Amino acid sequence: MYLKLLCVLSVLLISSIKVQAEWFSSMEQIIDLVRHESLLAPTLQNYIKAKMEILLKLKTYGDELSEIADKVSANKEEYIIHPINQYHLIKRFATQWTEVNQLLDRFNRTGKKTDFIKNATRLFPKEEDIKGSAEGILRIQDTYNLNTSDIAEGNISGEKGHNSLKKLTTDECYHIGKAAFNGGLYDPCTHWMQFSLQRFEEGKQNFSKAHAEEYLQLCKMVSICLHRIQAVKYRLLNLKDCYIHIQHTKITVVPEQCFPQNKVIEKLHHYYSTPTELLVLCIGETRAIxxxxxxxxxxxxxxxxxxxxxxxxxxxxxxxxxxxxxxxxxxxxxxxxxxxxxxxxxxxxxxxxxxxxxxxxxxxxxxxxxxxxxxxxxxxxxxxxxxxxxxxxxxxxxxxxxxxxxxxxxxxxxxxxxxxxxxxxxxxxxxxxxxxxxxxxxxxxxxxxxxxxxxxxxxxxxxxxxxxxxxxxxxxxxxxxxxxxxxxxxxxxxxxxxxxxxxxxxxxxxxxxxxxxxx
Structure with missing residues (x-):
């Protein structure tokens, strides 16, 4: 915006020069120069300020991403096999590197280096990839009965020392909890929302405390209802129409109407419907005589x-x-x-x-x-x-x-x-x-x-x-x-x-x- 304004003013100034010329021969024209300068100087400062803000953001991203890249390069194979690292890698490309590309566009820079990043963005992961990797973490947790706090700390299997390069942020814990809810994993949803609330700091999260509390209450109530009819990890056919009504922060659950004993229940044809026999074998991966x-x-x-x-x-x-x-x-x-x-x-x-x-x-x-x-x-x-x-x-x-x-x-x-x-x-x-x-x-x-x-x-x-x-x-x-x-x-x-x-x-x-x- 500032660049366009600067260009417009420059055109006006040049036009003025062509029309009037010989500025020194008229005091009124010198006064015009003062007026032009009073407009051009702050415009230039604002332009520089805007560019500096972009550069500062790019530098922040550059320092952070370079630090991570150096750590990853030290041991790529060890890094990539950890699911939390995989989640963070996908998220970095879907968010931070995408933001870097947008900042470069705003900076109006051209050249091989920035063009390389711009062209690469077509292959970057998207929001659906972040969601898919979050679901992958939930699959691991659900199958192998892992503790939420351990996963959030990046510790998938402590006895073997497999730790993530970075811990999950509070925001990430919240969004994994939402993925658990959407997938019908109400017990894990409860744990992830509780964990995000424990670490919640007002003003430092991308979600409100009320939203997390809303999901927590809903997951608890649905989980209780499902346990009552012995249908853990199952959903009613009319799930959305029946027992969930979210309006702002108000939740209404009607167990008596929504969970009659003879209600037909549909098992999800999804990764959350893993049979018990498979879970036992996956955990041990040994012969069950x-x-x-x-x-x-x-x-x-x-x-x-x-x-x-x-x-x-x-x-x-x-x-x-x-x-x-x-x-x-x-x-x-x-x-x-x-x-x-x-x-x-x-x-x-x-x-x-x-x-x-x-x-x-x-x-x-x-x-x-x-x-x-x-x-x-x-x-x-x-x-x-x-x-x-x-x-x-x-x-x-x-x-x-x-x-x-x-x-x-x-x-x-x-x-x-x-x-x-x-x-x-x-x-x-x-x-x-x-x-x-x-x-x-x-x-x-x-x-x-x-x-x-x-x-x-x-x-x-x-x-x-x-x-x-x-x-x-x-x-x-x-x-x-x-x-x-x-x-x-x-x-x-x-x-x-x-x-x-x-x-x-x-x-x-x-x-x-x-x-x-x-x-």
Missing amino acids: HIGATIKLHCYLHTNNGNPWLMFNPVKVEELWDSPHIVQFYDVITSAEVDKIKKLAKPRLFRAIHFEDKEDSEVFQKAAYRITKVSWLNDTSGPVIAKLTRRISEITGLSMNTTEELQVANYGVGGEYPPHLDVASRMYDHPDGERIATFLIYLSEVEEGGGTAFVRAGVAAKPIKGSAVFWYNMYPSGDIDIRTFHGACPVIIGNKWASNKWIRELGESFHRQCKLDRN
Whole structure:
């Protein structure tokens, strides 16, 4: 604004010079100069002041962001595996770096350095990314029963010393509490709002104390009502119409009308509906031996009945469970091969989607319950993929003629995949048939969390880089084996990469024949 005014005054002054000229020859013209100067001088000062304010803000951001960047650069790998650091990183780009770009625009500067930042803003995270990362923190807390105050202090697992670079601010605690409320996690919502109120300082927060108290009261009351009908983490079908009315700071809850005993309750198809069996396995990620069962599990070397490729380099096998038979192969892929697969997959990653039938139309939508990005690689994508396909055939003894492409997945903040069966029959270029077996390869170590839990079998596989978990999800008869119901536990600490090779029933007639006994 000041620059425009300065330009206008300069034009007027120049016009005056052209019209009048020879200022020295008239006292009235000299008086005009005084008048011009009385306008120009404060305008210039105001312009300089405005620029200095912008520069001061840029310097503040620059100092803060440079300090953080230096700390991060000292140990990038250790930094990025922590979910609170991931949350802060996303938030910095969605807020601070976006503000820096806006300040640069106001400063009217051009050049390679500022243009680089301006162009980069198109790729910056947005508000929805902050929300998604907050939900990731809630997933970790809910699954692993973590303390709110510990998370706020950046301490996800104190005994291993995994601390965040920065603690969560009071504002951030409040907004995580709001995310808990919106997701139906009323107990965590209560804890986060209580914590934000404990640390509240008037004038230093971006939310009012009344708002936090409002959410706290609401979450407490809804939680009590839900517990009364034994429906924790469930919602009524008419949630918004029934029991929540927020008008300014007034809350009205009508339990008698909203929670009759025969009211139909809908379980959320979302990450907040994690079954108890999965929670138990994710917390321990160890075998849950069934009461009264005597099971002998073995570790052995596998040559697949004398396969020439495995005779001199047998595969190490650990039995995870006997029925259904679930095994974990070790050292099936080298670190160099893993790096090549990641390099091929990274530029092709997209948000995981799922298929839905809607009014006789086939629709693919983002899978809100699956916090991961995936890519698909076939044998022509690179020699390493073709080599891995051959190796899977050698290890399993199955044909690869009717397999799906190799799916490579990278999990996000608190990334998980709720329990499911690998029986999808509609993929991009495989519209028919059903899967018969799953070969799940871990492409990275995960320090904490991220295991694969078989909730019906009561066993969890630990993600170990280079290993692969293998199971049949169907009986030899072709019937679905619901005992292979499984899910991916949320990642606490680490960067989880995994890949899946689904081997279809079609084409396996001579490799896995149907038997008289369905088992």
